[in-house]
Amino acid sequence: MPLLAIAALAAGTYAFRLAGPVFRHRMRIPDRLQRLLSVATAVLLTALVATAALTQGQGFAGWARPTGVLVGGALALRRAPFPVVIVAAAATTAGLRLAGLP
Amino acid sequence: MIVDMRSFWRTLDRGSLRDIALVCLADAIVGASFGAITVSGGLRPWVPITMSVLVFAGGAQFAAAGVVLAGGSPAAAALAGLVLNARLLPYGFTVADTVGGRWWTRLLGAQLITDESVAFTLRQHEPRQRRITFWTCGVALFGCWNVAVALGVLAGAVLRDTGSLGLDAAFPTVLLALVLPSLADRGTRNAALAGAVIAVAATPFLPAGLPVLLALAGLALARRPAATAADANPALEVR
Numbered sequence: 068m069p070l071l072a073i074a075a076l077a078a079g080t081y082a083f084r085l086a087g088p089v090f091r092h093r094m095r096i097p098d099r100l101q102r103l104l105s106v107a108t109a110v111l112l113t114a115l116v117a118t119a120a121l122t123q124g125q126g127f128a129g130w131a132r133p134t135g136v137l138v139g140g141a142l143a144l145r146r147a148p149f150p151v152v153i154v155a156a157a158a159t160t161a162g163l164r165l166a167g168l169p
Numbered sequence: 170m171i172v173d174m175r176s177f178w179r180t181l182d183r184g185s186l187r188d189i190a191l192v193c194l195a196d197a198i199v200g201a202s203f204g205a206i207t208v209s210g211g212l213r214p215w216v217p218i219t220m221s222v223l224v225f226a227g228g229a230q231f232a233a234a235g236v237v238l239a240g241g242s243p244a245a246a247a248l249a250g251l252v253l254n255a256r257l258l259p260y261g262f263t264v265a266d267t268v269g270g271r272w273w274t275r276l277l278g279a280q281l282i283t284d285e286s287v288a289f290t291l292r293q294h295e296p297r298q299r300r301i302t303f304w305t306c307g308v309a310l311f312g313c314w315n316v317a318v319a320l321g322v323l324a325g326a327v328l329r330d331t332g333s334l335g336l337d338a339a340f341p342t343v344l345l346a347l348v349l350p351s352l353a354d355r356g357t358r359n360a361a362l363a364g365a366v367i368a369v370a371a372t373p374f375l376p377a378g379l380p381v382l383l384a385l386a387g388l389a390l391a392r393r394p395a396a397t398a399a400d401a402n403p404a405l406e407v408r
Contacts (some may be wrong), residue, residue: 068216068234072243075221076233077245080254084282087261087274088268096259104256105393109357110364111252112228112348114384117365119341121237122372129403130336135338136345143346149198160335 123146135160181301185289189306192285196310196316199227199313199343203234204321206340210238224281225311228347229253232381235340241378249381260287267299281307343357358389363387 120136122128139156147155186400200221207217211232220230229250234247260282267290268278281303290303331337354360371380 068212068220068237068246069243070219072233072237072247073216073220076220076229076247076250076254077203080224080226080229080257081252081279083251083254083257084261085275085279086258087263088279089281091262091265096262103261103300103388103391104259105351106357106360107257107350107385107388108228108253109351109361109390110384110387111232111249111381112344113230113352113361114364114368114381114387115235115249116345116348117346118343118368118372118380119239120338121369122239124240124377131335132338132341135335136315136341139338139342140345140349143342143349149195149346152346153202153339153342156338157335160338161333162335164333164335 080085131163131168133158181298181305185292185302186295186305189302189309191287191307192306196227196285197313200317201321201324202316202343203227203230204318205324205325205328206321206336206343207214207234208239208322208325209232209336210340214322214326217318217322220314221315224250224254225314226250226254226257226283228344231344231347232341236378236381238340238376242376245376245378245382249378252382252385255339257282262285264290264299264303266314267303269300278303278307278391283307283309283310285310290398291357297330358388360391361391363390365392 094145116136120128123132135156135158138159139152142152142155197208203221204217208214217230217234220233223232224230232253232332236327237243237293261279264282268275268282269351286307289306290299293299293302296371328334347363350360364384367386368380370386371383375383
């Protein structure tokens with residue numbers, strides 16, 4: 068990942084953060100925009116979960132990885148501690164691969 | 170929000186300090202995962218470390234690194250991170266008075282605006298307490314996050330054969346754990362699921378990174394909630 072991309076992301080992020088403290092008396096964020104931004108966050112993260120779990124390059128990633136992610140997600144829904152969720156997902160995927168499932 | 174009268178006049182009560190410490194610990198684990206996963210996935214060690222100091226936003230860091238690790242273009246990676254971080258814009262307005270009036274407190278404080286520091290700040294109601302909470306939480310998180318990422322990078326550098334360890338499942342699982350709470354809202358969930366289907370369906374046909382951005386079309390499914398403006402916008406209500 069080139070430095071330029073990191074710099075662009077960092078600069079844009081900082082601008083989002085600084086706008087409020089600088090322009091607080093001159094403008095206000097409409098409720099609709101606020102709602103849209105929070106839904107957009109969830110949409111983008113979910114799409115990342117789906118593509119990173121299911122695809123490798125432009126094809127299917129195999130069954131081991133999405134199964135591990137599902138196990139982690141189920142544990143997260145049951146409010147398991149974060150390290151347990153991650154280790155369980157990785158261990159499931161590793162176990163399935165050891166058993167011969169790609 | 171109910172005002173906790175016992176802590177109202179104290180500077181930073183023990184309960185808040187404990188909660189901040191717990192959140193720091195939880196974020197440190199996420200940060201260490203970020204360092205380890207990105208480096209074991211093939212990124213150079215300076216990439217996660219530089220990102221963590223300059224971007225300082227877990228979700229966006231994972232998203233951008235994930236797009237690059239999947240073979241996506243740097244521009245798509247930066248764009249995905251920026252879409253996620255757009256939510257920091259309303260946060261900035263919410264805590265603007267807390268961050269302070271002098272130019273240098275605004276410049277420094279802005280970098281410390283995160284989901285966590287804003288949430289903790291809004292739990293306080295008295296301006297002085299808000300300031301103390303914001304700066305304590307912000308500085309503590311910034312320190313923990315960056316130290317943890319660096320430690321994770323060290324750990325990730327010694328890991329070999331990440332596939333057989335199942336570490337490729339760790340990245341989507343981290344993001345899933347982060348996003349799950351927000352999917353409790355039905356409108357958000359519908360939009361997110363539609364977006365996920367669009368992204369996966371488009372993956373065979375588009376260059377990496379673009380399908381995730383295309384998922385934003387799912388936003389069209391997010392119906393406005395039947396709640397009042399104040400319900401949808403608690404941050405500004407307490408202000």
